[in-house]
Every structure is written in structure tokens, then in C-alpha cells.
Amino acid sequence: MHNSTSSIALPPLLLPVLAVVTAVCSLAIGTSYAKQLFPLIGAQGTSALRVGMSALVLLVFWRPWRWPISRIDRYAVLRYGLALGCMNLMFYMALQTIPFGIAVAIEFIGPLGVALYYSQRKLDYVWIALVVLGLALLLPFKQDASALDPTGVAWAFGAAAAWATYIIFGKRAGHLHAGQSVSLGLLAASLIVVPVGVAHTGLDLLHPQLLLFGLAVAIVSSAIPISLEMYALKRLPRETFGVMLSIEPVVAALAGMLFLHELLAPSQWLAIGCIMAASIGSIASAGRKSRPPKPH
Template identity: 50%
Template sequence: MSDRDGILRPSLALLGGHISVNLGAAVAKNLFPVIGVEGITAYRVGFSALLLLAIFRPWRSPITRRDAGNLLIYGTVLGLMNLLIYRAFDRIPIGVAVAIEVTGPLAVALLSSRRPRDFAACALAVFGLYLLLPLDAGPGQLDPAGVAYAFGAALCWALYIVFGKRASTLRGGQGVALGMLVASLFTVPLGIAYSGAALLAPPIILTGIAIAVLSSAIPYSLEVIALRGLSQGLFGMLSSAAPAISALAGFAILGEVLTSTQWTAIALIVLASAASAWSARSVKVT
């Protein structure tokens, strides 16, 4: 198998994961007024943990003490990333929140890079993010807490890449299943405490299951494939397409109209991701 073929499959898996997670996020935003951010996070993480445990049955293979430590950090940042980005969605537009969040994987890509052309691709993506953010609208247009939550999610995403890469070495989907279990141990009780009996309404349960499948079970399983086949830097750079996919999902589901500047930003981010994937032909997968 050629280097290009070896990178294509995990790259497509990562793209599919981003499409799924952003569709789920757009659907979830409609439920924020009903059961709150904490309730949505509980459904997303809790149902995802149950699904992944049933599918992969991670208890069949023992794990080492080192793996347990990695999974503890991986699962913790996974749960925090879900909670923080939903808090950001509740206060600022989805496209803006994801544009801020993607600075996490971009930082990983920059720190992992060793070649000037990777820095050029990163710079192109950063310029696209600059155009995507409504910096000319004035500081009062964005909720400071929402921006802070998005940057917190960015930090969690960076840590997720690092420790997810280590967890991806476990058998099958064992790493993502156990990581989601760790995440559920604090997000589910938090959601129950916040939303209470509202979580048990049948329409909410059905929608919550759909959100869990779209936002966590599918994308995190696909990202295990991506993390196993891509270097940390390439994974981070390809993830820079997330704001573009998020903006498109917001337009399709929430009716968010994109400006010409935002479309330009999307084109730049997609171009940066394509350039990174092209240059990765000669990158040794680690």
C-alpha cells in the first residue's frame, strides 16, 4: 500500500467524523432551552458510552497501568471538551465557537511540524479563522464567557489529540469506549442534577439518542481510525476544516446565512487542509 493510500482512509474517517459531530451539534442547539447544556451533554456522553461499551466490549482485554493513566486523562478531557463547547454554543454562534476551538489542533499541528510548507498551510488556516471571526463587530458582540468556554474546549481538543493518539493503540475501539465511560462518570450526574425529570420525556430521549450517535458514537469511533493512521500534526491540521463543516451544518439545519467573508474563510481553511493532506504523502505515520 502506498503512502497516499495509507493516509486516505484515516483522512476520510476524520472528515466523516467532523460531518457527523457538527450535524449533531446543530440538532443539539435546538434543545438547549429545554434541558440545558448540561442535560444535552449528559445525553451525548452517556448514551455514547453505553453504545460504545456494547459494541466494543472493552472489558475483554486487560489494560496496563500506563494505559489506564492515559485513558483517565483522555476521558476527562473528552467530557470537558463536550461540556465546554456546548456552553460556548449556548452563548456565541456555532461557527465562531468551532473556529476558536480549532486553535487547539492547530497548535498541535504547529508544534509537531518540521517543514516550512506545513507552517505555510497552518498560516493559511489561521488567516481563514481570522476572517471567520467577527472581529470588526466590536467586543460587545461576543459574550466573553462564550469565548472563554470555546478556548477551554480548544485546550481540551489539543490534549484529546495527544492522549487519544496513545489510547488509539489499544485493541479495536477499547480506547474510545473506556474513554467515553470515564467522561460519563462526571457529565451524566451533572446533567441529572441540572435537568432532572425533564430528561425522561420520550421526545427528548429519542432526540438525545440521535445526538449521542451523531455527536459522539460515530465521530469518536472514526477518529480512532484517524488517530491510528495519522501523525498528531496531520490530524491537527486536517481538523482545521471543522469550522467550515460547522458553518455548513449551521446553515443547513439552523438556517444560519453565511456572508461572503465567511465563505472566503471557509475556502481558505479547506485549501489549507487539502495542502496539508497533499504534503503528508511523504510523512511517516507514527
């Protein structure tokens, strides 16, 4: 009997690609709603809720104690998690005064800088030039209606540096099970973020409604994206996965416009486009030079 389902089979990359797009959108929506907590508990309290609740959710889901971990690996995960905590806290501090999409675009300088540093190809000067152009359009060199807050920009650059450190430390823990490293990493991140949030907000952070909202933000902005990205990363070439993640700044800008009413100037949209193009170009050209082996 002829199997008719074979003629309508989905392309093998369709589901992983949809998973990445859904992960990016989920992260943007979750962060947009988290920013609405800033008037109540500040960026510090909001970051503490997001990281602390994310750690609890993923610890329960993955139960990382099921896998053995050496003393060296525990130290590697601790450093990875502390970098993750700093990245989250500084990113939320940036969101207090600059638009969501611009904060994400500046934060992308971190992983892009790591990629360019280790690559050292002549074509990389093109991507560096695009980044410089994007930053020249974004940074508050002039005072006008679209000028950015210098403090917010500084926090965003701090988040970018922390993201770069997170990538370097994350590679040293990359041989561990992804669920174990991510859940324990978030637990380590909470060691930084939660005390800062409690010191800033106090016992108000334990209000039942805030905890429930924090749980929802944690699921939408951490648990769902991380799970979907892990699914996609196993099924997509690394350069394809990286290029797709490069849509984050524009998705964040659109989410900020829809949910937070953050309208960007044309020059700011152009700046985001330059940084995205640099990210996509760097990853794509690296992929052409050295493609990863196909999984067995």
C-alpha cells in the first residue's frame, strides 16, 4: 500500500527554524512584559525575579543532580553562571533608560567581538566597519530627541562584555549535558542577581502576585527559549543557528514598539540593521570557511 504521508512530509529544517524564531519571539515578549515591572520593583528586582524563578523552573525540570560533576566542572559552571548573572542584571539596568531593541543591538557587540577576535580574516574588517557605523549612529554624541541616555548605554556595553565572558566560560563547560550546565548556571547567576534585587526591593519582592508574574516571565523568557534553542541547535548547522539568532535586535525593537510603545528614529533602525548585518556576515562567512561535520 502506498504511503501518502511521504508526499506531504515537512522539510527537515522547517521545525528547527520555527523553533529558533519562536524562541526569539518568546524571549522578546517575556522581556517586554518584565520591563513593565520596573515602576514597581525596579530593574534589580525584576532581574532577580526572572533569574531566580528561571533557576527554580529549570532545576525542577532538568534535575541536574542526576549527572555526576567533577570539582573542575563545578568551578567552570560557577564562572559561567556568574557571567550569566552579570549579563542579565546589567541588561535590565540598561532597559531602564534606553529602548529594548537598541539595548539588544549593543549587547550583541559581545558575542560578535568574540567571533571577530578569534577569526582574524580580512573579510572581518567589513563587519567591524559595519559595527562602528552602527555604534556611531547609536551613541549619544549629540543631544537631540533621539539621543540615548549615556548611563543606559554604559550598562548595555557592560552586558555585552558579560555576554562575551559568558561565551568563553560557557565553552569550558560545553562538554556537560546542556540541561545540567544551564540549570546550574542559572542557580549560580541567582547568587549575584537575587541578593541585589532583595537589597533594592526588600520583602516586596515576595508578594504573591509578583512571584506569580515572575514565574510567568521566567517560563516565557527563559524556560521556553532555552528549550527550543537546545532542540534547534542539535538539528541545525551552527552557522545557520547563529545567523537566525541575529534577528534578535530587530525582533526586540518590534516588541518594544508593540508592547512598550518605544518608537525608534530612522537612524536607530539603520544602526540596528548595521549590527545585525555584521553579525550575520561574520557567522555566514565563518561557516563557508569551515562547516561543522554532519551528525552521525
